[in-house]
Amino acid sequence: MNVRSQVSMVFHLDKCIGCHTCSVACKNIWTDRKGAEYMWFNNVETKPGTGYPTKWEDQEKYKGGWESNGNGKLDIKSTSRTKIIPNIFHNPHMPSMDDYYEPWTYDYQNLFNAPEGSDQPTAEPISMIDGEKIDVQSGPNWDDDLGGSPIYAENDPNLEGLTEQQKLQLSSVERLVFFYLPRICNHCLNPCCVASCPSGALYKRGEDGIVLIDQKKCRAWRSCVAACPYKKTYFNWFTGKSEKCLLCFPRLETGQAPACFHSCVGRIRYLGVLLYDADRIEEIAKLPDDELVEGHRSMILDPFDPEVIANAKRSGISDGVIESAQRSPVYQFVVKWKIALPPHIEYRTLPMLFYVPPMSPVQASKPEDTIHHASEDLFHDIDASRVPMKFFANLFGAGHEGVVRYALRKQKAVRWHRRAETVGDVDRATADRMLHEANCTREEAEEIYKLTSLCTFEDRFVIPPMHREQAIEMMKEPHEHRTETGFGFVGGPQRGL
């Protein structure tokens, strides 16, 4: 057992209101710069929809993630080791700006400088790349709230395998349904981005598992951009370096939650440490599709188990981190309650951001003038949800419905339980039967309810001790260290000559 700690995340989709506050918080801190205008380390997508970059989940097109090469090994789909040599000059699967959008601003100067005329001057959109006038065709959230639309929603790659009727159910106007999917880098355990970099510029931090790009080692070979199946590494067209979400590590190191977590209006985000067995990464990444979700979960170790604690200490994990892992909200959602699931685990990067799938309204039809609901129950049967189970399964279960149904059932049971407790219009026996069917006890339902609805900052973000300054002092003479700091980076990060 090789215990490592990982700062992990849960996004509770049932709570996301699609306000994009997270995206804006991140943008203001990290990507409001030349060359990074088009980057959204955090973006929020409407599902069903095509997302950002357009249809990123279509791996026929983007070739992201891992694939089995037939003799029991995993290969990077875009450029495996041997394929990178002839393809280093031109990466065949590199997305281009057209797949994202061309960032633009407005020609405000024209409002002041326009010659006198009979019309009001206007501020026309101009490209932020070359300053030319552009006809804006798409943006980072072009399909925002357009669930049900023929060009966007109908092209969602997750619709694969849905029956015609289920697709219809998602897209006809009176029965429309959609939900939001906020996305950041998943800080994966088997990151394709890291494995693909010819220069070894990407790395995972040993202590907390944050995946970063060494800006001084990146040489713009762009392999990581093509390799990440979630399209969460971005190429800075100005500096000639790739960039990605850094989980706000400078904030984490000072005990603050990442900006997108901190600012989240719906309070959907949870952050905490998970301990896992690093010896099993390869074995788990190779499992057949239907065993992936459970296999991935089985890598995560019980932070209360004395054997795990002993092994963790042997691997140099400090008591503070172990204690933090014991209080981790992520552990509760993912391992204990099993209601948070990894996105597209079939890409085999073993993401460490988990999603609680959202509830959706009951199916409805409109045979005549009035809308007819498939079920009159306030908390309808999960399989009568408007978002078909298969759709969730494609997103969160590698195509298999079992794990998703389990998560949704439990959420529904918690609602019945609370309804019985507080409102009283549901009888206790029915609520208990629902809990039983969902493999949930009353105590567990209470815990889920509390962490979902009544959670404070401290409940949501259990940040492990990772003060780097202190970590240095523990290992080094401060006087010795002081003389070394600050050397090396002479001159700002400027674009190559």
Added chain:
Amino acid sequence: MSQHFLDQFLFVALPYVCLFTFFLMTVYRYRMQSFSYSSLSSQFLENKHHFWAVVPFHYGILVVTAGHMIAFLIPRTILAWNSHPLRLYVLEVSALAFGLLTLVGLIGVVVRRFSNTKIKNVTTPTDWILFVMLLLQTISGISVALFHPWGSAWFASNLSPYLWSIFKLNPDVSYVAAMPHLVKFHIVLAFLTIGFFPFTRLVHVLVIPNPYLWRKPQVVRWYGRRG
């Protein structure tokens, strides 16, 4: 007499200045400005014509450069190979073919940068100067191949000793003094390009990734605990 001084200047002083600049500045830039070492790819901004420009150019230039290096390093082997006329023809024709491939690619690179406003916007004056130098170098190289054939033979017998004399710090210009003007031009421009090298995007050639094929797929960096 003035011809003698010119030769001394072009084939002794200039090479040393350029080589010195090359070694000093690449190291200096790598240590002080390692952020600026990048291939500065433009594929993200323009992906339709990218392949047809960058790929032929690189395959061409890499083979041609490798050819020059081999003739410089192991001239006797080349001469031995060329002792058979058919083998000489094969070598000359393929060298010319890769030269033309370089030219086609390079023209593609320049046209692409010129015609697309987005990439033009990220092209610096240094880039333009470099492209002109590379174009002239490629064209003069191809012309040498056409007008002064069997370069693979006379490079190995005459130029290789000259280059060695430079590196052995005992310069001997007698080999080059007798060369035609076109060849002299090619040599001088080559040294100028080497001297200009550390100030351009060409530094990406020095940081081509090598340990990738051997290293473990996943890279983990520990802050203090392990290596």
